[in-house]
Amino acid sequence: MDWMIEVDGLVKTFGHLRAVDGVSFKVPKGQVLGFLGPNGAGKSTTMKMITGFMAPTAGSVRVAGFDVDTHPIAAKAQIGYLPEGAPAYPDMTPISFLNFIADVRGMDAATRAERLDYVIANVHLEAVLEQPIETLSKGFKRRVGLAQAILHNPPVLILDEPTDGLDPNQKHEVRSLIADMAKDKAIIISTHILEEVDAICSRAMIINNGRVVADGTPGELESQSPLFNAVLIDCQNDGVADALTALSNVERVEQMEGSLYRVYPKGSPNGKQSIIAEVADLASRQNWSPSQLTVEAPRLDEVFRSITGAAAVTDAIASETSDMTHGEAA
């Protein structure tokens, strides 16, 4: 496979703090990788090292085959980068700023005209082209940063919180823009909006304390949720809890409120089987008339919290996911 981003054993220490502690992964063309993690987990630091802004303490990064340390200019030419907070030059207007980026990236007149038209139209900057960037709203500043990152149509995009500070409509637009570009690029975005991962990422990676603690498709991560395949049943009859607990594939039954029960299936942390059929079958045999009978919606934030909340859990899953990463890379 054509790996566009290859990160190998990346470490970054600040004094005694290991901000990034042995992160390795590869991203092929066509993949949108979402970095998830609490603040200070090492997401931005990892991005800064991939883009060559920071030199790693150990480990290496290759972008489109170019080592960022030994061939920085060639590697950087392949990358579009939206740094955290979308910094720009406040006294410039968006159009002069974009022209400056085009100058530095050595774009010829025809390409420049075509790409400027494309990004201005797609990021919706028409209205503010001639206004100093310092006078723009947070949302527009973010869009100027995004425009700058995609201006040269780079094969690799690194976007640090691309939708931060945007309103829901703008978020939606940026997500569809990323989704449109996803086909022929390798994209890494960082976010702490979990729905964003579901919406645009084909792979999600949870980073905590500088380490990759989970790595897989959003669906795979969701299956690690303690609530995965749990069934909610609302039933007034007597003995419901006992009858449900007696089912062969049921781990335990939790009474939520009133007559609402949550039924947890048996199985390993990421192999919880579906028990909805069993529960429905039991209900009809017992002649219950449940007012609600649903499977819990898979929730990425449950996984996120359970993984990043407790260190013990973290380590257990980390060893599991590292096997998974190897399997995928092979």
Next chain:
Amino acid sequence: MATTLAIFRRELRGYFSTPLAYVFIVIFLFLTGIFTFYMGSFFVRAQADLKPFFNFHPWLYLFLVPAIAMRLWAEERKSGSIELLLTLPLSTWSTVVGKFLAAWVFIIIALGLTFPMWITVSYLGQPDHGVIIASYLGSMLMAGGYLAIGACISAATKNQVIAFVISVVVCFLFTVAGAPVVLDFFAAWAPQSLLDAVASFSFLTHFNAIQNGVIDVRDLVYFLSLILFWLFANLLIVDMKKAS
């Protein structure tokens, strides 16, 4: 080269898109006027030269050039735009040079706007134009020296005030190395060779030599190598900060 030019153009345009350029130029012209006519006794001397004008340049630059230089890197670091700049496909050297050249050209523009001084003295008498041209060249080079020192120190911090204060101190040392206040201190006990070595590091020694109308290769080499030395230090600091 093309990337250096892109940085250069952006930076130079940046000066004029904010009040900074205009404030700086007005103050520069105002102060050169005051120094020349009041403190330099331009008229009282009744000599057709620009000595009183150029004599004060080192002292003027001592404060005004660090004021220009302090923002070169510190501001980018503070605002975060340095992350954008250093992840663009250009070498650190071309960024260092582009920024330096833009600031230098800006100061040269301000210096160039003192041309009425030259016209005045030509109107009043018969000055030696060769000496004046040499002095302008010397002043330009000296400004470049102050600027390279200030740019390098600006790269080391994100606090512009700290950059300014430290730059002024370092520039001051480079200025007074050749002044009697320092040389007298050494003259009492040090051998002549040490005295010459200290004096040779001084902006004043080299600037005064050029101001006399003699453009010695050694003075040119001094200023150019000083600029290159500090720009190289600037480059090292920017690269070292990546690893820290």
